[in-house]
Amino acid sequence: MISLQHLHFSYRKGRPVLDDVSLSLRPGRIYGLLGRNGAGKSSLLYNICGLLFPQSGKSEVIGFDPSKREPSFLQQIYLLPEVFRLPDMDIAQYLQLFTPFYPAFDHSGFHQYLEVFEIPRNHQLSALSHGQQKKVLIAFAIATRAKVLLMDEPTNGLDIPSKHQFRKVIAGSLAEDQCMIISTHQVKDLDSLIDEVIIMDGTHVILQEPVTRITEKLSFRHVMSLEETEAPLYTEGALKGYAVVAVNRRQEHSRLDMEMFFNAVLLEKKSILPLFKQ
Template sequence: MVNIQSLTFSYQKKKPLFTGLNLQLEAGHIYGLLGKNGAGKSTLLKQIAGLLFPDSGTCEVMGRPSALRQPAFLQEIFLVPEEFYLPKVTVKQYVKVYAPFYPRFDETAFNSYLQEFDIPGSQRLTEMSYGQKKKVLISFALATNTRLLIMDEPTNGLDIPSKSQFRKVIAAAVSEEKCIMISTHQVRDLDNLIDSIVVIDAHQIIFREEVQTVTEKLTFKTVSHLEDTPHILYADTSLRGHTVITKNTGEEHSKMDMELLFNAILKNQSSIREIFR
């Protein structure tokens, strides 16, 4: 689906953002793209969407160079950016203008998503709050039925009930033919949603694994005393005790804590990498 090889990119020649970056994404997965502020998450998404061009290396989507933005490419990709502009039209007028660009646009599904998010179809987009606009754009993105859906901080501006609804509609939208990539700082919003994790840091992809593989190799748990727990890779202390990640040595099943894993990868990268090698 997405094949990035040896990609180098910089906004300033002496400060490369990516150097020799490699990444492959397959259909049938929901990927969570994680990284610190300034790590290049939004830039990477724009590279995939063909809005930015590599200084060297290649970025292909479904076998086509994304930078060329050919019509067949544009019909199969949709980007929900973090910052966006919507015209001064009603939701119905917006659909009438933009839906024809996507051959598999499903208006029935779009209206169903609007109903799920409690958005009136007759209201002007410019009269909506930021959160309502975001939900309209997410609904439209899902209704396009593109094979590649990219979302940059999609839960920003959504209230707690809307975040739950977001997870519900995204989970229902995934299929063997589609690839969904979501970039976020709010990692807890993606819990129980994504099935693969991609972490970007220091100009490179430093971690890319399926959630199932993570839970097979690592154990996530809360303990009262750190000294009683062997093989600790990372620990975070709270009022409940110590939340830790350990190497899974006994086929123990646990639920992945994505925030804890992200911090562990950044703080103890060599040990984590050795376990997944």
Template sequence: MIAIENLIFGYHKKEVVLENLNLHLKPGGIYGLLGRNGAGKSSLLHHICGLLFPNSGTCRVADKNPADRSPEFLQQVYLLPEDVYLPNVSIKSYIDIYAPFYPEFNHDLFFKFLTEFEILANGKLQSLSYGQKKKVMISFALATQVKVLLMDEPTNGLDIPSKKQFRKIIAGNVNDDQLMIISTHQVKDLDSLIDSVLILEDKKIILHQSVDQITEKLVFKQVMNLEEVAAPIYSEGALKGYAVVAVNSKHEQSRLDMEMFFNAVQTEKQQILSQFN
């Protein structure tokens, strides 16, 4: 579905943002794209949807070159940007104008999502708060039912109950023939939602592993004393002792703590990455 080979991109010759980046993604999953601010996450998403073009290397999405921006390609790819700027029209007028660009757009799903987000369908876009506008656009993005759905910091502007509702809606609305990438630096917002983790650092993807692969190699646990853990890699002080990421030498079952894992990669990168080589 997505095949990127040796991609190099920079806004200026001396400012390389992505360098020799390789990435292959298949449909049927939700990918969490993690990285620090400025790591190049948005630039990568913009290449996938054809808003930026590689200086060298290739990017293919659904067997098409995104840079060509053919109608067939644009009908099957949707990017929800971090900041949304909407016209001064009603929600229903917005749907009348933009939904026809997407042949698989499902009106019933759109209004169902609005109801779940507690947004009135007869409202005007400019009368909504930033968070409410974000909910409308999340609903629109999902209702397009495109094959490749890209979301850049979708939970920015959402309060805690809305983030919970976002996770619930996303989890129940990804088909086997779809591919979704959610980019965020608010790592905890993706807990229990994604199938695979992508970490962008040093201008390339340094880690691409499924959640199952991560919890097979590493164990996440709470302990009172670090001596209780055979091979700790990373630890943080917790209310009761320590939260620890350790080598899963005893094949223990644990739940991936996305924030802990990301922090562990940042501070103990070589030790973490060596577990997957």
């Protein structure tokens, strides 16, 4: 569905932002794109949707070259940016103006999502808070039924109840022929949503793995003493004892702690990354 091969991108003639990035993404999956601020996550999303163009490499998204920006391609891809500005109109006017661009737009679904987000149907957009405006855009993005949905830091500006609503809406929205990439540095917001994890560090993608394979290779535990765990790869102090990432030698089942895994990979690359090359 999305194939990136040896992508190189930089702004004008500055330092590389994406360096030899290759990814293969399938439909029916939600991908969590993780990385520090400035790691190139947004630039990668903008290359996928054709708003930025690579200096070299090849991109193919749902059978199209994104850089050509063909109308039949744009109808099937939607980017929710981190920074946005909504026009001074009500929600009904916004729908009337923008839904014609998306032939598969689900009006009924859009209003259901607004109900989950507790947003009045015909409110003036300019009268909404920033977080409420973002929830309108999230509802709109999902309702487009675009084949590729790209969300750049969608939980920024959302309060804790709204983040719960976001997870509820996303969890039941993806069809088998759709692919979603959610970029974030607020890693905990993606727990339980993600099918595959992509981690960027510097200008590179250093890991792409399904959640099932991560928990097959590693165990995530809380222990009172580090002596309870054989050779932990990564530890964090907790309120009671320690949170630990260790090699899953006994094939135990544990729930992926996305934030711990992200920190562990960045700090212990030499120990963790080789486990996924076996």
